[in-house]
Structure formats: structure tokens, C-alpha cells
Amino acid sequence: MKNTEKTMEKIVALCKGRGFVYPGSEIYGGLANSWDYGPLGVELKNNVKRAWWKKFVQENPYNVGLDAAILMNPQVWVASGHVSTFNDPLIDCKACKMRHRADKLIEDYLQETGRTDVNVEAMTQEEMVAFIRDNNVPCPGCGKSDFTDIRKFNLMFKTHQGVTEDSSTEVYLRPETAQGIFVNFQNIQRTTRKKLPFGVCQVGKSFRNEITPGNFIFRIREFEQMELEFFCQPGTDLEWFAYWRQYCHDWLTNLNIKDENLRLRDHEPEELAFYSKATTDFEFMFPFGWGELWGVADRTDYDLKQHQEHSGKDMTYFDQEKNEHYVPYVIEPSLGADRVTLAFLVEAYDEEVVDAEKNDVRTVMRFHPALAPFKCAVLPLSKKLGPAAQEVYAELSKYFMVDYDEAGSIGKRYRRQDEIGTPLCVTVDFQTVGDENTPADHCVTVRDRDTMEQVRLPIDQLKAYIEEKIAF
Numbered sequence: 001m002k003n004t005e006k007t008m009e010k011i012v013a014l015c016k017g018r019g020f021v022y023p024g025s026e027i028y029g030g031l032a033n034s035w036d037y038g039p040l041g042v043e044l045k046n047n048v049k050r051a052w053w054k055k056f057v058q059e060n061p062y063n064v065g066l067d068a069a070i071l072m073n074p075q076v077w078v079a080s081g082h083v084s085t086f087n088d089p090l091i092d093c094k095a096c097k098m099r100h101r102a103d104k105l106i107e108d109y110l111q112e113t114g115r116t117d118v119n120v121e122a123m124t125q126e127e128m129v130a131f132i133r134d135n136n137v138p139c140p141g142c143g144k145s146d147f148t149d150i151r152k153f154n155l156m157f158k159t160h161q162g163v164t165e166d167s168s169t170e171v172y173l174r175p176e177t178a179q180g181i182f183v184n185f186q187n188i189q190r191t192t193r194k195k196l197p198f199g200v201c202q203v204g205k206s207f208r209n210e211i212t213p214g215n216f217i218f219r220i221r222e223f224e225q226m227e228l229e230f231f232c233q234p235g236t237d238l239e240w241f242a243y244w245r246q247y248c249h250d251w252l253t254n255l256n257i258k259d260e261n262l263r264l265r266d267h268e269p270e271e272l273a274f275y276s277k278a279t280t281d282f283e284f285m286f287p288f289g290w291g292e293l294w295g296v297a298d299r300t301d302y303d304l305k306q307h308q309e310h311s312g313k314d315m316t317y318f319d320q321e322k323n324e325h326y327v328p329y330v331i332e333p334s335l336g337a338d339r340v341t342l343a344f345l346v347e348a349y350d351e352e353v354v355d356a357e358k359n360d361v362r363t364v365m366r367f368h369p370a371l372a373p374f375k376c377a378v379l380p381l382s383k384k385l386g387p388a389a390q391e392v393y394a395e396l397s398k399y400f401m402v403d404y405d406e407a408g409s410i411g412k413r414y415r416r417q418d419e420i421g422t423p424l425c426v427t428v429d430f431q432t433v434g435d436e437n438t439p440a441d442h443c444v445t446v447r448d449r450d451t452m453e454q455v456r457l458p459i460d461q462l463k464a465y466i467e468e469k470i471a472f
């Protein structure tokens with residue numbers, strides 16, 4: 001019997017083979033840990049971002065959107081603390097020269113040994129060094145335990161803005177989208193005339209010079225974030241924290257992420273950033289272990305106050321009811337678009353035994369239909385039916401991403417669509433068009449990806465049927 005285990009190797013191979021994700025700059029030997037989204041991948045990721053925008057901006061009564069610039073005044077990053085503290089603890093193996101992030105080295109060691117008595121996130125640099133020495137934590141590269149001291153490595157990418165070297169300014173590629181929201185707090189409040197509580201959402205690229213990227217699109221150097229900064233009255237922040245924690249959870253599970261693959265890890269007091277009152281990491285069970293998907297944090301008034309101090313501009317809000325000025329508190333749910341896309345790929349991947357005796361196994365990507373790259377595929381039963389099928393295809397394409405396939409047996413075509421997660425296959429057959437003896441019935445057969453069941457539907461009902469199926 002075929003091994004139906006879900007592994008990263010299989011998922012990466014499917015992504016590459018079917019056009020979800022390719023290695024970046026592949027014909028030049030690639031560029032470490034850069035990935036390009038292919039024709040199916042760009043649809044999937046756009047659908048993920050759209051599903052987020054729909055629930056967080058369109059349907060949420062409190063929030064509005066923003067698209068801020070990637071390059072910002074460098075003072076922003078001084079105020080935010082990124083220039084001084086956005087560092088990873090870098091450690092080198094003296095024996096094989098492999099470079100590691102000390103915290104990840106310890107985390108992997110703990111996972112492998114099954115120990116749960118230590119919390120890496122709460123450790124100081126000195127405690128990490130001591131732990132590695134005391135426990136003889138081995139280098140994953142060569143197995144020896146002979147490391148340098150830890151050095152701090154700033155993760156921000158630098159570049160130059162300006163025409164000539166001497167007149168140019170050093171600028172950073174933003175390492176998060178959040179600061180674009182904070183610096184626009186007053187603009188948005190003034191122009192939308194929103195009262196607290198209200199939130200600002202943004203989707204966009206962020207850049208981090210990660211020491212140890214990897215695990216496919218889980219940790220990359222150029223990635224997209226979907227961030228919300230939710231501003232509220234101090235004292236109401238913990239209630240809003242609970243609201244957004246639940247809202248984020250529901251967004252994931254409504255898109256078919258199973259609760260059993262999700263872990264909401266609340267930070268212990270000693271692990272909390274000094275400005276945070278509460279933080280929850282949403283972790284997903286990837287084939288390589290638990291990994292953070294979404295960080296939800298109560299950041300108090302830290303960010304706005306930092307910007308007030310460094311820019312000299314007033315960041316307070318005037319509360320008309322209370323007749324007083326104050327700096328709002330902030331709840332921040334921060335999600336990686338690529339990481340959550342990987343989670344959706346992993347969750348969707350399934351090898352279903354159709355017939356054990358014949359060793360017949362089909363690969364199905366069980367995406368929520370709202371996320372599936374194609375909403376349906378139009379398949380003529382025979383090439384002769386091409387023109388009639390293309391009419392159906394052209395009509396549906398006005399509303400949805402639709403695939404068209406006339407190559408090979410119908411069974412093979414179904415399997416190809418299963419493998420890319422197309423929720424519905426629409427087959428045009430001879431009854432659809434009729435002949436000299438039988439009148440056309442103007443109906444098509446619609447096959448469901450998950451149940452493999454078929455229904456016969458009039459062509460003019462297809463649009464409504466698909467719309468209902470993909471609703472989110």
C-alpha cells in the first residue's frame with residue numbers, strides 16, 4: 001500500500017510541480033530561501049489576503065485599510081526600537097562553522113529531547129550560552145558542541161536612497177508593516193473622523209535578514225504581513241485583546257484549519273515584552289513541528305508614545321465624552337501571509353484511499369473553496385464538445401477564476417483538478433448540446449471535489465451554485 005503520510009517533501013514537490021511555488025531565480029542556481037509564487041500560488045495567496053481583508057476590513061465595523069510606503073524615514077526605526085533591539089542571537093559552531101540562532105538551537109533541542117521545563121523566549125543571552133554549555137547542545141550540522149559566544153545581529157536590510165553616494169541617505173526596508181500605521185494614526189483619525197475604538201489594517205511586504213531562514217515559505221527574508229493595529233481606550237484593552245484573539249481564531253477555523261492543529265499559547269508574565277500586558281502566539285502543527293502563525297499582543301500605549309517622543313508630534317486622542325486627551329492603547333494581531341498560506345497548503349493536503357484493493361489513492365487539496373485557486377474547471381466530455389464547453393467557460397470566467405481542460409480521460413482530468421484543490425468540475429456532455437434526435441437539455445454535470453458526488457444542473461444556475469459554494 002502506498003505511504004499516505006503528509007510530509008513537507010510531498011507538499012513542496014506538489015507546489016513546484018503544479019505551479020504553486022517555485023524556487024526563486026532558479027535558472028541561476030537560485031537565491032537562498034527566495035521563492036516565487038506561480039500561476040496557482042498567486043491565486044491562492046491573493047485569496048488568502050482577500051479573505052483576511054474581507055473579515056478584517058470589509059465586514060468589521062471598526063476597521064479601515066491603509067497602504068503605507070515600504071521605505072520610511074529612518075527615525076521611525078529609531079523610535080520603534082528596531083535600530084537598537086531588533087536583533088537575533090547569532091552563534092557559530094567552531095567545528096563546522098555553521099551559523100545558528102541560539103534560541104532556535106535550544107528550541108529544537110528541547111523539542112527533540114521532549115523537555116518542557118525551559119522557556120527559551122524568557123531567557124537572557126547569558127542564560128542561553130549557559131544552557132547550551134551545560135547541556136552540551138549539539139550542532140545540527142556536525143554533532144559537536146563547541147560554539148562561539150552569542151553576538152547580536154540586526155535583522156534590518158539597509159539600502160541607500162538618493163542619486164549619488166555622498167548625497168544619499170541610508171534607509172531600511174521595513175521589517176514590519178505596523179509602523180506605517182502608527183505614523184499615520186493622526187491622519188487616519190482626522191480624515192475618517194473615527195471615534196475610539198477603531199483599527200487600521202495593512203497588507204504588504206516586510207523584509208528581515210533572517211539568520212536561519214528555511215522550511216520552505218515558513219521563514220523567508222522577503223515576506224508579506226497582514227497586520228491590524230486596533231486603538232482603544234486604556235482600561236478596555238484586555239477586553240479587546242480577548243475579542244481579537246477569538247476573531248483571529250474563528251478566521252482560521254472558518255477557513256478549514258482544524259482546532260487540533262492549532263495551539264493558542266499565552267505568554268507567561270516573564271516572557272512578555274516589557275510594554276505588553278498580554279500576548280498570545282497562534283501556533284500551527286506543520287510537518288516539521290509547531291510554528292508561530294499569528295502573534296496577538298496588547299502593546300499598551302508604547303508605540304504611539306515612542307513616536308510622540310521622537311517626532312515631537314502629538315499622538316493623543318481627544319475623547320469628547322470624557323473631555324480629556326490620552327494616548328490610546330493598541331491591540332496588534334500580526335499574521336504572515338506566506339506562513340498562513342503554507343498552513344493552508346499543509347492542512348489541505350490529503351491522500352485519500354479510493355480503492356484499497358487496486359491501490360488507488362488520489363491526492364486532494366481540500367482548500368476552503370474561497371481559497372482554492374480555481375473555483376471550477378470546465379471539462380468537455382469529448383473534444384467535439386469544445387465549442388459548447390468554451391461558451392460555459394467564457395461565461396463563468398466573468399465572475400470566477402475558472403480552468404479549462406480537454407486533455408485526457410475524464411477520470412484523469414478530475415484527478416488533476418483534485419490535486420490543485422478545484423472544488424467543482426463542470427462536465428459538458430452530449431446531452432448538454434443534444435443532436436438531431438434528442439433536444440439539448442442545457443444541463444451540465446457538476447462533480448464535488450470532496451465527496452466526488454455528481455449533480456445535474458441547468459447551465460443558467462451554475463453561477464449561483466458556485467457563488468454559494470465559495471461563500472466566506
Ligand SMILES: Nc1ncnc2c1ncn2[C@@H]1O[C@H](COP(=O)(O)OP(=O)(O)OP(=O)(O)O)[C@@H](O)[C@H]1O
Pocket residue numbers: 208210217218219220221223225292293294295334335336337338339340
Ligand atoms: N521571516 C519570516 N518569514 C515569513 N513570515 C514571517 C517571518 N517573520 C515573521 N513572519 C510572520 O509575521 C508574523 C508577525 O511577526 P513577529 O515579529 O511577531 O514574528 P516573530 O515573533 O519575530 O516570528 P519568529 O519568532 O518566527 O521569527 C509572524 O507570526 C509570522 O507569521
